[in-house]
Amino acid sequence: MLGLMQDWPLLCHKVIDHAATYHGQREVVSRSVEGPIHRTNYAEVRLRALKLSQRLARDGIGIGDRVATMAWNTWRHLESWYGILGVGAVYHTLNPRLFHDQIAWIMNDAEDRMLFVDLTFVKLVELIAPKVPSLERIVILTDDAHMPETSLVNAVSYESYIAEADGDFAWAEFDERTAAGMCYTSGTTGDPKGVVYSHRSNVLHAMTALQPDMLSLASRDRLMPVVPLFHANGWSTAFSGPMSGCAMVMPGAGMDGESIYQMLTQEKVTITAAVPTVWLMLLQRMEKEGGALPDLSRVVIGGSACPRAITKAFQDDYGVDVVHAWGMTEMSPLGTLCSIKPEYAHLEGDEKLDLQTKQGHPPFTVEMKITDDENVSLPWDGSTFGRLKVRGPAVSSSYYKGRGAEQFDTEGWFDTGDVAHVDQFGYMQITDRAKDVIKSGGEWISSIEIENLAVGHPDVAEAAVIGVTHPKWDERPLLVIVVKEDRSPSKEDLIGFLDGKIAKWWMPDDVIFVDDIPHTATGKIQKTALRDQLKDYSFPGA
Amino acid sequence: MLGLMQDWPLLCHKVIDHAATYHGQREVVSRSVEGPIHRTNYAEVRLRALKLSQRLARDGIGIGDRVATMAWNTWRHLESWYGILGVGAVYHTLNPRLFHDQIAWIMNDAEDRMLFVDLTFVKLVELIAPKVPSLERIVILTDDAHMPETSLVNAVSYESYIAEADGDFAWAEFDERTAAGMCYTSGTTGDPKGVVYSHRSNVLHAMTALQPDMLSLASRDRLMPVVPLFHANGWSTAFSGPMSGCAMVMPGAGMDGESIYQMLTQEKVTITAAVPTVWLMLLQRMEKEGGALPDLSRVVIGGSACPRAITKAFQDDYGVDVVHAWGMTEMSPLGTLCSIKPEYAHLEGDEKLDLQTKQGHPPFTVEMKITDDENVSLPWDGSTFGRLKVRGPAVSSSYYKGRGAEQFDTEGWFDTGDVAHVDQFGYMQITDRAKDVIKSGGEWISSIEIENLAVGHPDVAEAAVIGVTHPKWDERPLLVIVVKEDRSPSKEDLIGFLDGKIAKWWMPDDVIFVDDIPHTATGKIQKTALRDQLKDYSFPGA
């Protein structure tokens, strides 16, 4: 017996329909790539997305076609997503910070037919486009007045492209499992892998994101997604924002502390989200120049572990709640958020900050477990760590073209590649990447825990811990340090600093000082490259 | 091209799994039918629901079987729903306030195989059960110590029934469109009609309900659903509560002002929901005996129009936000909520109360429109009213056994039978039921608007307006009044009170005073019965 409820497929363009109908005048404010602040609203965004759909359909773009975007967060990028989605095509976000060969490889892998690109990246695309034979047309996200000189063939300005349509168009209708978007993983641990979202997964994920224990977006909020749409599906904001009817503030190319501060304060942003490095820049700017954040109520921080000092500064100095978040491209991407459950509501000061170093607990639609290498579930005691595995309607079932099949098991669990422990109340904490875990005498040492402690040393700018082969123990930890300007701590200083804070057998066997630690295009420490760089290192006397 | 996301069906029992895993120790507090306050938590509720599933399976109950419940809101009723859902059977809530013949008719229509019943209703069921041949077994929601003398054959106590199972059981797996629950409409405008929810619709509806502009449930909330689970799918609380991880406070049979006050204050309830009459009783109790509501932050009021005086008292006297809500059994049931969008954030005092007499705006997953009789959409100007039609994944596609097919059109819109206007910001206001609308000289007069005004008169306890045939105008409004104790307003007083507040041609042609206005089992004015009662009335001189 089936229920007698309407067949109403979960399609992404229904989200912008909702926003335009019930929150039509709500602002979408952007720092345009051309310079000035630009103001529009959901009703206009929808209308222009409809025009784009209509125009794309005329170019023969339809169900399943991949259309790439390489762009900052602006109203035009947002419109592009909905325009692409509206004909059943697949938005494919590109990270412009990757090497251009890597971008070309990704575009060829995805067989992108079109590319929407910001002015900023036209020169970059001139290098890439000739290597991508599937590419038929390039739309530059500007108007004719700002069109650059370019060697690109068949390039057109976005404004003139959509001006050829009148918007008298109906969104395509199709199964909710149809592909909606594509995003490659950051490539921190190896080659980027293609993740393909469906309309259903995007809609369910956005509904999940709205919950009070998650982003908690209300129509009275003003959301600034500083996290670019090209990072891990934009953390759902392109859908959860319009779905909630909140105003959206788009930072464009202005990712520096000063620009972010201006947008936060001038546009009265109430909630924002980005990786730790962005907030470090903002806090440094505020420490130097002064300022306050009277409208901002919470900031979501994830992508890599949020340093305790950032959380403390936001909360104690500026009265802004920090919500630590963990997610992955493969999870659409939100996995856990560290909102405060009643069990922990009494915590204050240092104890609260301790809790907030954890990555948090999952919402309904995300299931998680930790297991040993034999897939046996481990206890949730807040210290036993193991492989973190997840399941849910917005979690990948496979990578594009079947890569990485070993990460998916038959019961539908996806191995995140992260190593974590979980406490009795379901708060998860990442202790490592499975590929970075250090195996000493058969036991695991968490590199992230040691790093987190080491960056607490006043002379340390950045710290990384890697495993180096050891004749007796298989592997032992090596601490790699970048020191702050004009500081020169000794090895002994650093070891002494860690002493008593970690188990004796976790203590790094050596400390080395370097000028730089290699980073990925999303700003994460790239341990593959670091290990490569240090491949000739061996422990003194070993 | 399909997305590469996991196939994770939206099944109701995943909700209690989530609650038990991440909020396992969160309290479920009930006023038991036996008397004492009872405390349990989500982990225990889930375990006992698993036992119930296991036990039901042993009795041959499985996919699609209807299992009725006639019970107050308690932990046992909540467990029953999940236990029934867990084998793929269909919970079918019965309203004990209906005439017993009507209940028997409904049970036969649904062909219920089992019935879970509270002690309160055993005598009632003794009258009904012999008339329902499909009924195989009756479970009384108590323990053996409290089992009553009863003529019911094959009756067993809930506690001994589930004690026969150990809980070592796995929830059934099936398509998310499988029937989950059944609830008949209130029968205000005619015979009750059967609505059949699916697992998918219940889950999507609960996800919608959690949004900040809707119920806004967080794990730190303590929710008291005063609205019974047998009214319109319990307003989603059986699913949205556990999904959010909030504590639940179940009022049991204690629906009077004093009992409700005790639960609100002793259990530190932060959010509650019920029909206006419940709140009238609470406010009367508080006016008489005094008291405060320091923990309560918001109260959701719907089912019939929320009188302005109730909203004012909660907000001005007790500092509790009122959220007016409109919904229907056929909508799972939440349709619109009157949360405050930024467009109206500046309103205060009377202007804010005016806004709150509106039923509000729909969330994502609910689409609405107003049309004339020819299905042409009408403008959203806050005054033009028409038939209210809705669409969404938690809206009925048909009634059970295909009744009322005329309410469903080919484009998937469901005609609510309500008449409403919508303002430019999407705030909807119900002006009438289509069946109650008064057609005077081809134009519509809203009976609800006149009633809302008339109850504002200090001598009026209750007011109803119905159309009476008129030789010249077809129909003209008649105002029917129940006066407060010891008051005796004249017809002229009442007409004078309305003068200037409504259009001249809306003015009732006559006023009559009655002792009682007939009500439905859910406390709504039953205009069919009222018209019947007054069928011999004709206007003086007409």
Ligand SMILES: Nc1ncnc2c1ncn2[C@@H]1O[C@H](COP(=O)(O)OP(=O)(O)OP(=O)(O)O)[C@@H](O)[C@H]1O
């Ligand atoms: N709050 C956080 N704390 C610690 N690590 C985090 C946090 N949020 C995300 N991460 C890390 O980022 C990963 C997800 O990042 P992303 O999907 O961008 O690609 P990546 O894993 O860095 O790259 P690749 O999968 O290609 O190696 C997580 O698996 C986790 O290791």
Ligand SMILES: Nc1ncnc2c1ncn2[C@@H]1O[C@H](COP(=O)(O)OP(=O)(O)OP(=O)(O)O)[C@@H](O)[C@H]1O
């Ligand atoms: N806030 C509200 N203001 C005015 N009317 C409301 C409100 N909430 C609900 N209603 C009325 O209640 C109806 C839904 O009630 P329900 O589903 O319990 O059955 P019913 O419509 O009363 O009975 P039946 O459909 O059998 O005649 C709505 O269609 C609307 O007329």
Ligand SMILES: [Mg+2]
């Ligand atoms: Mg990864």
Ligand SMILES: [Mg+2]
């Ligand atoms: Mg009805």
